Amino acid sequence: MLKINTIERLTLSVVILFALVLILPSCGKKSSPDSAAGETAAEASAAGADESAGSVAAGDLVPLDIKLPRPMFVGTPQNMRVPNLEKPLGKARPPFLAPAGTKNVALGGAIASSDEEPIIGEIELIADGDKEATDGSYVELGPFLQNITIDLGADHDIYAVLIWHFHKQPRIYFDVVVQVADDPDFISNVRTVFNNDHDNSSGLGVGQDLHYVETSEGKLIDAKGARARYVRLYSNGNNSNDLNHYVEVEVYGKPAAAI
Numbered sequence: 001m002l003k004i005n006t007i008e009r010l011t012l013s014v015v016i017l018f019a020l021v022l023i024l025p026s027c028g029k030k031s032s033p034d035s036a037a038g039e040t041a042a043e044a045s046a047a048g049a050d051e052s053a054g055s056v057a058a059g060d061l062v063p064l065d066i067k068l069p070r071p072m073f074v075g076t077p078q079n080m081r082v083p084n085l086e087k088p089l090g091k092a093r094p095p096f097l098a099p100a101g102t103k104n105v106a107l108g109g110a111i112a113s114s115d116e117e118p119i120i121g122e123i124e125l126i127a128d129g130d131k132e133a134t135d136g137s138y139v140e141l142g143p144f145l146q147n148i149t150i151d152l153g154a155d156h157d158i159y160a161v162l163i164w165h166f167h168k169q170p171r172i173y174f175d176v177v178v179q180v181a182d183d184p185d186f187i188s189n190v191r192t193v194f195n196n197d198h199d200n201s202s203g204l205g206v207g208q209d210l211h212y213v214e215t216s217e218g219k220l221i222d223a224k225g226a227r228a229r230y231v232r233l234y235s236n237g238n239n240s241n242d243l244n245h246y247v248e249v250e251v252y253g254k255p256a257a258a259i
């Protein structure tokens with residue numbers, strides 16, 4: 001009798017330990033089917049429920065396959081005197097999860113610009129797949145508030161917008177606003193997915209997002225599955241000069257399911 005009690009207690013504490021620390025399916029094998037195991041069974045099934053819920057969600061989402069260009073500088077320089085500046089993460093950006101099958105749907109897409117005659121380069125460079133910081137890989141638009149509009153060709157569920165304005169040197173671009181809409185003139189169903197124009201100088205509304213330093217990782221914006229055909233990006237110069245630049249813009253999405 002004493003011996004059985006000891007074994008039961010041992011089994012119970014082992015199972016509880018496994019359930020608390022591991023929450024793995026393998027702990028199910030360990031639980032013994034003895035009479036005093038009511039609590040143990042309840043705990044085991046609770047752990048099982050947690051685990052299956054987790055695996056369903058994880059099965060739907062996969063990390064975006066992002067190909068980064070070569071970095072041109074290391075680390076973030078100090079004393080960049082720009083307010084509301086995002087602190088550098090100090091490590092690589094964590095993977096961004098999106099539904100399986102999500103890919104860059106901007107690649108090779110049609111692009112319009114508020115500056116139809118760029119100072120350097122062509123508008124097409126924005127979605128040609130070349131993200132290198134080198135000369136010849138970026139387009140330079142004129143001063144003041146400028147925008148570019150990417151036509152995805154059809155409605156897409158957009159999960160992320162990834163922007164490289166310029167990453168040959170650390171820079172901060174101003175009034176970065178990213179919107180999606182149903183029409184190329186941005187009249188119908190306009191939604192703002194990023195806005196760091198804190199004083200509304202762009203007239204697009206006061207933004208709460210932070211300024212950030214350009215790096216080879218680009219700026220990843222979570223578009224939260226917004227459904228749209230058109231993506232528009234604004235900027236208004238940078239901390240180095242009044243001009244506006246783009247190396248590449250990627251729009252990660254999936255074609256909207258037919259209704």
Ligand SMILES: [Ca+2]
Binds near residue numbers: 125127128131247248
């Ligand atoms: Ca490019």
Ligand SMILES: [Ca+2]
Binds near residue numbers: 175198199200201
């Ligand atoms: Ca502003």
